[in-house]
Structures are given as C-alpha cells and as structure tokens.
Amino acid sequence: MAVTKIWPVKGRLDAVIRYAGNEEKTRLPDLTGLSAGKDDLSDVLQYAANDAKTTRESQLFVSGINCVPEIARQQMELTKQQFGKTGGTVAFHAYQSFRPGEVTPEQCHSIGVELAKRVWGDRFQVLVATHLNTDCCHNHFVINSVSFVDGKRYNDCKKTYRALQDASDELCREQGLSVVDKKDAHRVPRNLYLAEKAGEPTRYSIF
Template sequence: MAVTKIKRIRGNPGDPLSYIGNPEKTRNRGFSEADRQALADIIAYAADEKKTEKQYFTTGINCDVENAREQFNITKLSFNKTGGIVCGHCMQSFDGYEVTPEVAHEIGVQMAKELWGDRFQVVVATHLNTNNVHNHIVFNSVSFVDGKRFHFCTEETMRIRAVSDRICRERNLSVIEHPEGKRVPYSLYKMEKAGMPTRYNVARQALDEAISVSANMEEFKSELKKRGYLYQFNPRRKYWTVTPPGWTKAIRTDRLGDQYTREMIQQRIFSNDIGVRMQRMRNECRSTNHYDLKRRIDKIMGRSGLEKLYLRYCYELGYLPKYRQNPVRLHAVLKEELLKCDLYSEEAKFLARYNISTKEDLEKKMKSLMEDYSSISAQRSELRQKLRRKMPVEEEAQCREKVRELTAELKDTRKELKLCRDIRERSGQVERNLETVIEDRTRGKERKPL
C-alpha cells in the first residue's frame, strides 16, 4: 500500500527541511540566496547517505544525482525562470515491510519516468531510516524541453496517486481503495492531543451543550444561536456545517467525529427525554448565592486601567495568572479566545510587573524597551567585531560569554516588546468583548423572575 504526497519547494531559508542538508557555497548568477538554499537543501535531503545506504538507492533521470542542483539551475537560467517555486518534492511511502528497498526504488523510478521523465529532470531516492520504506522524488519545476513550469494543482495530485496505485496493483501490492477525505490538520491534532482548546473541540463542546438541552431540531438551532454559532442544516445539502463566532470558515459537523454526523445528531436529540426543557428552565431561573467573603473578582475590581482590563479578561476565561485553570461556562464571544489564554495571562503579568495602567504608560515602556534593545544590540555587534581579531584565549572566552549574555537579554527584551505591541493591538477588542459579556449577563439577570 503506497501513500503519495507532493509539496512545492520555494526559495525560503526557513523551510522545514532546510536544517537537514548543508548548502554549497558556490553562486549562480540570477539566483537569490533563498532559491539556492532551498534547492540545495531538498536535493541534499533526498540523497542523504545516512538514509539511502551510501546512495545505493538513488537514481537521476535526465540528470546526474551528484550535480543535480547545478543542472536544475542551468535549465532555469537557459529559460530565464529562476524565481518562484524551485522544484517539486513528491513522497511515496509503503506500508511497513510490504516491499523490499530494491522493489520500492524500482517503483519510484518507474513512477517518476512515467510522470515527469519526458520533460523534467528528476532525482529519486529511497530512504530506509524509518519503519516505512519510502521514496523521495525531487523534480525540477522548469521543463528542459520547452521551459514551461510544472503546474501544481489538484488534478496533478490525483494523477500521481492514480499512477502509483496502478503500478502497485501490477506488482500485486495493496492500495487504498477508498481513501479518507481531508483529515484534521496536524497542528490541530497535536493541540487536541495535548488537551489545548481548538476550534474543533470548542465546537464539539458547543454542539454537545446544545444537544443536551434540546428535544427537537428547532430547539437545537435556537441553542446554537444563543452560543453565537451560525449553522447550515439544509436537508438538500450532503453535509451539515456550523460556523463558530468570530470565524468566517464553516466546519463540517462530520469532521468533528462519528457522534456529529447528521444522522447521529438527530438521533441524540430525539432520544432526549422531554425533561431537558425543565432542566433548561431551572438553569435559567437559578439564583446565585451571595457571600460576604472577598473573592478574586473583588481583588481584580480594585485594580485600574489596562491591568484591571486584562485580569478581568483572564478571570472570564478561567485562566488567571498564579492560579490553575478553572473551567467556567464561557460566553459565546470568549470561546475562541481560549486559544490565546496563555498569551493573555502573560500580558496580565507583564502589566502588573511594570505597573502599566494607561496606554501612555504602555507607549513609554515600549520606547524604553526599544532604546534598551538598540543599546544591547550595539554592544553585541561591537563584541562580535572584536572577536574577529586575534586575542588571548581567556579574553576571547570572556567576550564569547558576554555575547551569550547579551543575546539572552535581547531575547527577553524582544519578547517584552512583542507583548507591548500585542497589548496595544488587542486591548480594544478585549474591552469590546468584555462589554458584550457584561451587557448580556446584565440583560439575563433582568429577565429572571424575582
């Protein structure tokens, strides 16, 4: 069973693969440093000896593996197409030990020749460094035949998958007959696994709450509206969607799990007892207990300015500094803000640390931090210039230690500057959100019977 994936490689020094290989120092006229770096990195990664058994499983098509980068660049220069996407990177991974490295490499070469061999320069490398034997296929983005660029599109992705599946069937290997649709992005998967709030698990929580107090679809829709969610439950549409407050992109409910398909949501609602209405009414009419003990909110209300604003916001999110996270019933406008609760907590601590109450205090602190940053940066630059000259070993060690200290100071100053800028940009929205929460809460109290 082979799984395929294709990436566009652009001239970006921060590319995730750039740490693997060391770029060569030679220069080619007409190429930016970023283009040379990206192309060298991806070819070096594909042909890494540690992964390919001394390059035994590497093959060049219309080019030589060792000089592939230079030959790619010559083609680009000859057609004056040196910018943009520098190459394509296709990966073909096999299930466990289903194939030997020799067979996997043969399949990769056969697929590369069929897909790109007539127009593009290609390097095929088979990696053996994981539990899954897999091929890396790097091809030039510019054709050596007519100078036309490769068109990255969904049709090409499907064509790659089709060719790979056909070759696997010809060799009696398994294929994925019914591939799953678009999966949850990896970043969201990692956040959910770590227990962090995401737009997906926040949406699940909202749907679960709405389902639990609804006896029919109209009540379910009403509960979603109360939580600020937009919905599209048209029976003619194949999938149901919900849009969280503050978002423009809808989420398909079936992406949230097996319990959130159209059929399961309806089944869960219709299986509710009619008593859920009485439970909802009791919750709405429940009066709060009043105590004379001083609470955290009372301490917060004793503060002023920006510090009070951010502490109150953290309180509403259930994430005050110096206290463990406390689950609270959040207002609809605060659901998505859970994703930034750590940031708001850091900003509240920063405001308290420097007694910043007004926007003028914030601007003064920013100006001071920028002056400190310039001064420290100048000192570090001076020491780095000094290190270029010959000096005694002890003095050189002292200079290097001082450079490390200044670098750490710059990092802290840069972090505080970022917090200042973020407070300046977000404080207005934070204030508006709090006004909405307090206004809705006050309106809800007025509606309750005496």
Template sequence: MAVIDFINAENKTYKGMKRAISYILNPEKTEPHLISGHNCDPENAYYEFVLTKRHFKKENGRQFIHFVHSFAPYEKVTPEQVHEIAKELMQADIFKGFQVVAATHTDKDHLHTHFIINTVNAETGLKWKQSREQLQVIKDYSDQLCRNHGLQVIKGEQGNYKTRGEYRSHKKGQSWKYELFLAVKACMRNSISKEDFISNMNRLGYSVNWTDERKYITFTTPEGKKCRNRKLYPPERFTKENLLKTFEMNKKYQDKKVLDERIELLFTLIRLLSINGNNVNSKYPLTSLEGQVLKDKVKEMQKGEGLDWEHESEREL
C-alpha cells in the first residue's frame, strides 16, 4: 500500500524550489537510475521550471508542489519497482503538460519517492490549482497502479485527504487529535494483536471501542473527546484491516521483548514528563516528546548505556 503525503514547506521562492529539487536529487539518498523527469530533464529541472515561469510571465505565488509517495517497510517491493510506479504515476492526466521531477529514496527503512511539480503548466501556462478533489484523483490513480503491480491496497474513506501541514496543525482545540494520532501510531507499532493494542492504548489513558458490529473504531481521549479511526491521517493507515495487518507483521518480524521495552520506555518518559512538565506537556505528552528528545533517549538505550531513571527527572527534557 502506498501513502501520499503533501509537504507544506516554503514554496513561494526560487531559492526554496532550488533547495527542494537539490534535496530530492541528493546522491546520498538516491541513485541515478532512480531519478526521472516528466516534461523536463531532472538534472536541469530547476532552470527549466524557471524558464517556463518566465515565458508565461507567472513568477509570483507558489513556485512548486512537493509530495512523497511512500511504501510500508514490510511491502515486498524493490527500489526499481517503486520508481517504475512513480514513473507511471507521472503519466496521469492530472500531470499533463506539467514538468515533474521524481526521485526514489532508499536511505530510510521504507522506500519512498519525492515528486517536485512546477506550478506553471509548460503547455498551457495555467497554474496548478490544488484541491481535495485533485488529491483524491492522485490517490485513486496511485491505488490502481499498486493493484496493477500486485500490491495490497487498503480501502479508505473518499474525500478524507489532508496535507501534512493540516494534520500537524497545533492550533488551539486541535492538539488533542494530534496527540491521539501519536498515541495510536506508537501503540500500533509496538503491538502484536488487537488485544495488545487496546491494552497499550488504555495505559496511555485512551479507551478503545473496537467491535465487529461497528465499521469504525472509536477512540475516547482522557478528556472524554471521541474520534473515529477514519478521522486520523492518512485514513488508509488506520483502518481495522491495516491495523491487524501491522500487528501480524510485528508478530512475525519483530522481537516481542524489544516491542515491550520500547513501549515501556515511552510510558516511563511520559511519567517523567508529568513530573517535570508544565500543563501543556502534561496534557499532550506525546506531542511534547515528539522529535529529538525521544530519539536521543532511544539511541542511548540502543547503545547499551541505559538510562538513569532516578536522576532523569532532574534533567531538562
């Protein structure tokens, strides 16, 4: 199953566009045979994008679109297969006349392809108009390509497409949903069964209503707010079917002892945060821990140095 994630980075300057193209073509992340262009030469994509904009006198506003096409670590695909799907995706009617450069990255535990689109159409001069309908068209075409290549596709909700920026929004009143997203993601990665997942969610303070009679799972936060799994982004990743598939993969390929240690580490960090943290940190501990703090502590444990929990609460998290 492939997931599409639109990147809401700085995209209104030539400098930002050049930086984005350079990033996806970084030789430390990809290889020459995993780079392709649609209506442009990848190595000269930046200059060709600029020439198109100047030709049609459209150099203002959004300069480029950046999205990532990702496959789960357990998908049995090669970098070449992932890139072939990327090349086929660029042939979709929605990209007709647009210049696109794509590079498949192999530097992470999951294979993924970055796409950079020139917002000015090289044939018509019209600008790319991003809408939820367009995002759904790309997603549907991606699903069809995955089926054509014999890959699993999880049926999700129509129209429930969100950009990364929308979902990462921490505006007042929305942080509870992002905190829930982080909780579900952490528990699904460290559980080997439905029962194990529900138990871990309960330990984080969430109740889970998951029954065969109901189509969706309903999560209830410690504050009593309710949210169905179809409202989490991306919805395909959090369907009942995909959660169960993830548990199966964890059970088959992961060491249960390691999974238990990881989830216990998370619980311990949350307890420490509640001791030291302010009201915001205590209310949304996973949001507070997200990023370098948790990564550093996990690396510390993996090195075998251990953690001095008795004195850890005296340090700044």
C-alpha cells in the first residue's frame, strides 16, 4: 500500500535541497522567513537526495527523469529561464510512502521511478529519491513547476492529485502489493504524525 501527497514549494529552492544533502540531518529545517529565489530549488533537491537517507552501503537511490541528478537544479532553473518563468512556485514536492516491510529499497525506488515517468515524465523534470531512514521506505519527488515542453506551469489540483494516487495504486497492483483505501488516501504518514506530536518541524508544519 502506498500513500501519496504533493505540495508546492515557494521561496527558496535551496532549503529543501540542502536538507536532503546534509548527512547529519534527519528532519526538515525551519524554512520560515526565507526569501524567494533560486536557492529554494536547491534546498528541495538536497532534501530529496540526502545521502544519509538514500544510501545503503554503496548504493545510491536517486534518479532523474528528464534531468541529471547531479545538475538537476541548474537544469530546472534553465527551463524556467528559457520560458521567462522564474518566479512564484519553484517546484512541487511529492512523496509516496509504503507500509513497513512491504517493499525493499530497490523495489521502492523502481516503483517511484516508474511512477514519475507515468505521471510527469512526458512534460516535467523530476528528481526521484528513495529515503531509507525510517521504518517505511518512501519516495520523494521534486517536480519542476515549469514544463520543459511548452513552459506551462504544473497544475496542482484535485484532478492531478487523483491521477497521482491512481497511478500509484496501479503500480502497486502490478507489483502484487496492497492498495490504499480511499479513506487513507490523504492520511499523514505515521512517522510525520509522531514528529509533529513531538514538536519537531515537518513538511506539514513548516509550509
């Protein structure tokens, strides 16, 4: 069973990228008060690709769809510049979280990459990172807010979210995994719930 969620990233793109790339951090930093700019994209990408969360021995569970992970920020920014859309929402950050023990890290990442291809691969640049730092393997997706095809912005609405969850459910069925109940589709993952309860900053409490 995989639960999905997506939200816009405004302001500094660097904040989430730096978090992902910091090997010592296990939770999101306080991003309040940061001004808008290209750094926000970098922060999102670093958060998603955090070595401490995405590595197991010598394996790195980070992939790029229509971009190269190592230079994803530059490529996403170039797309924005080409179409004159460098302001506003800089990216969208989504996740796909599985039940504890239901998938291996390799399977989780493979499903995440395929999900990104099916949902956004024909129009957007996406960084896919599988985090292994909790009891639930989960994928993070950083989606450029501007399409490299025609410069149109990603339309984050109920219809596109439904398409995301439906595609995730379809992939789970193909892999012989359980499918999320409709009532659980918008439920916050337990690890995030516990973090919020303990007063730690999370993606939900920050933005």
